[in-house]
Amino acid sequence: MGEHRHACAPVPPAGTAQVWIDFDGTITRRDVLDDLIQRYAISDSWKLIEERWQAGIIGSRDCLIQEFDLIRIGKAQLAEFLEGVDVDPGLQPLLETLQKYDVPVAILSDGIDHFIRAILARNGVTGLTVRSNTLTHRGNRLSLRCPHSSDACSCAAAHCKCASAQDLLQIGRKTIYIGDGRSDLCPSRKATAVFAKAALAKALTREAIPFTPFVTLNDVAETLEAAWSAASPAALPAVGNGDVLIAPRSA
Numbered sequence: 541m542g543e544h545r546h547a548c549a550p551v552p553p554a555g556t557a558q559v560w561i562d563f564d565g566t567i568t569r570r571d572v573l574d575d576l577i578q579r580y581a582i583s584d585s586w587k588l589i590e591e592r593w594q595a596g597i598i599g600s601r602d603c604l605i606q607e608f609d610l611i612r613i614g615k616a617q618l619a620e621f622l623e624g625v626d627v628d629p630g631l632q633p634l635l636e637t638l639q640k641y642d643v644p645v646a647i648l649s650d651g652i653d654h655f656i657r658a659i660l661a662r663n664g665v666t667g668l669t670v671r672s673n674t675l676t677h678r679g680n681r682l683s684l685r686c687p688h689s690s691d692a693c694s695c696a697a698a699h700c701k702c703a704s705a706q707d708l709l710q711i712g713r714k715t716i717y718i719g720d721g722r723s724d725l726c727p728s729r730k731a732t733a734v735f736a737k738a739a740l741a742k743a744l745t746r747e748a749i750p751f752t753p754f755v756t757l758n759d760v761a762e763t764l765e766a767a768w769s770a771a772s773p774a775a776l777p778a779v780g781n782g783d784v785l786i787a788p789r790s791a
Contacts, residue, residue: 549733549750551767552714554641560705560727561634562719563649563656563672565738567757569626571721572655573604576621581610599696600650600723601689608675608684615677622658630757635665637761641768646671646708648701650723652684671704694726701727718760735760 551557564571577586586607593603613621638645646669649656653672660668676683690700705715705727717724717731720738728734728744734751736744744751754760 548752551716551733551764554643554764554768556712556714557641557643557716558708558710558713559638559643559645559716559718560648560701560731561645562721562724563647564651565720566718566724567627567631567647568659569628572622572625572659573607573651575625576613577607577611579621580613580617581607582612583610586610599693599698601686601696601698604650604673604698605684605686608682611682612680613682614680618677619658622655623662625655625659627659627663628757630759630761631663631665634757634761634764635668637765637768641764644710644713645669648672648699648704648727650697650699650701650721669708671699671701671708673698695723697723697726699723702730705730716764718754718757735763 561567564573589598589603589606592598593600635645647656649670649672651672653670653674656670656672657666660666671688674685674687676685684698686698688699688704689697690703693700693703701723709715714732715727715730716733716735717728718735719728719740720736722739722743724736724740725743728736728740728751729747729749734740734744734749735754736751737754741751741753752760752763754763
């Protein structure tokens with residue numbers, strides 16, 4: 541996982557842990573929304589919108605609403621596009637590790653619920669709690685809706701991940717956050733332990749916030765397994781992962 545050393549916050553015991561996972565660029569190998577916008581926007585004006593977001597002039601809510609307004613794609617095209625999205629090879633091992641130790645897990649994403657569930661289902665994963673944006677699709681036009689935005693969000697995000705994390709947090713649990721992008725910075729600041737890469741890792745480094753770097757989710761799964769494997773099974777509460785289903789891996 542590279543030669544650089546980082547201050548790494550201790551992973552909380554499985555019996556007191558709860559995991560949040562970003563989707564685009566973390567569970568998927570590439571950012572689904574970025575690819576969609578670049579391929580199906582009717583003009584390059586999305587680049588100026590993106591620059592304004594990168595500069596902090598607008599939040600991700602305004603950014604995504606404006607960018608989605610530029611997209612033209614039919615339902616068949618969209619389904620075909622989603623079929624081409626690859627997930628991180630470590631997703632299944634990570635979910636199996638969390639299931640093994642009865643650690644609750646949820647996806648917190650600035651992406652789209654329909655996209656997330658379709659991609660997960662194609663990879664044999666159903667039943668995960670997902671907090672994200674949604675959309676309406678009429679003809680070849682997409683309109684973004686943000687049911688988890690908040691006027692109190694300091695980042696003016698499409699999805700206030702901090703509010704969602706607070707809403708979903710189980711009493712007595714400490715949070716582990718896994719992410720890669722700018723939208724993951726605020727919830728990472730409040731997490732007990734963080735696994736980070738790409739833009740998130742750079743931002744946490746600038747702010748001197750401890751994190752564990754990772755390349756694939758296999759790295760995360762291996763680190764959690766090592767941290768939790770010495771714990772006595774009798775000490776783990778029967779919390780469970782609800783109805784999360786993970787299709788068996790091929791031999």
